[in-house]
Amino acid sequence: xxxIKDFFVDNANIELFNGELFYNNFIIKxxxxxxxxxxxxxxxxxxxxxxxxxxxxxxxxxxxxGKIISGSTITPGDFxxxxxxxxxxxxxxxxxxxxxxxIKWTKSSTAWxxxxxxxxxxxxxxxxxxxxxxxxxSFITTDTSFVIENANILSSEGHLExxxxxxxxxxxxxxxxxxxxxxxxxxxGYLGSSVLKSVNLSIIE
Numbered sequence: 001x002x003x004i005k006d007f008f009v010d011n012a013n014i015e016l017f018n019g020e021l022f023y024n025n026f027i028i029k030x031x032x033x034x035x036x037x038x039x040x041x042x043x044x045x046x047x048x049x050x051x052x053x054x055x056x057x058x059x060x061x062x063x064x065x066g067k068i069i070s071g072s073t074i075t076p077g078d079f080x081x082x083x084x085x086x087x088x089x090x091x092x093x094x095x096x097x098x099x100x101x102x103i104k105w106t107k108s109s110t111a112w113x114x115x116x117x118x119x120x121x122x123x124x125x126x127x128x129x130x131x132x133x134x135x136x137x138s139f140i141t142t143d144t145s146f147v148i149e150n151a152n153i154l155s156s157e158g159h160l161e162x163x164x165x166x167x168x169x170x171x172x173x174x175x176x177x178x179x180x181x182x183x184x185x186x187x188x189g190y191l192g193s194s195v196l197k198s199v200n201l202s203i204i205e
Contacts, residue, residue: 013063071184071191076166077109101148108166122158163198
């Protein structure tokens with residue numbers, strides 16, 4: 001029987017460039033194991049903190065016994081969420097009047113689109129106990145705004161975390177146009193980049 005580790009390449013030389021050598025201190029770590037999972041997996045990760053810059057060209061080169069896999073991405077430009085403001089408090093009556101909540105952000109240069117995720121944490125009260133539940137809403141858009149019109153998100157008290165991610169051309173080609181490879185040569189998959197912003201919002205009665 002084959003195991004995940006039988007397919008892992010443990011002698012890859014990985015380098016990142018941004019016009020010059022940017023980073024090459026990658027290490028191998030073991031994936032966490034779960035009950036009943038007897039096949040261990042491994043992955044490469046950076047050994048130090050890497051700070052990527054927005055709107056910057058990066059190139060990845062992987063050398064495996066002379067075989068080269070390469071890829072490149074231009075990171076999306078920086079942007080800001082305009083509304084709602086960070087740590088806003090919204091009265092549920094105002095939301096029920098409009099029955100919607102507008103999210104708006106500035107344009108990210110070189111971005112091909114945006115993904116969004118709204119996570120709502122809320123308290124569920126029962127006669128003998130209470131516990132926290134959560135709901136999620138996700139979207140993809142090429143616009144710089146999105147209107148939440150989901151009653152499950154807006155109809156009760158709770159805490160919202162709103163995250164917007166600007167994604168690059170390679171993400172668009174791979175995930176939306178379903179290209180088998182985007183931004184890479186010599187392998188399947190894609191090399192992509194994104195810029196993430198988030199704000200918190202409280203809904204109260």
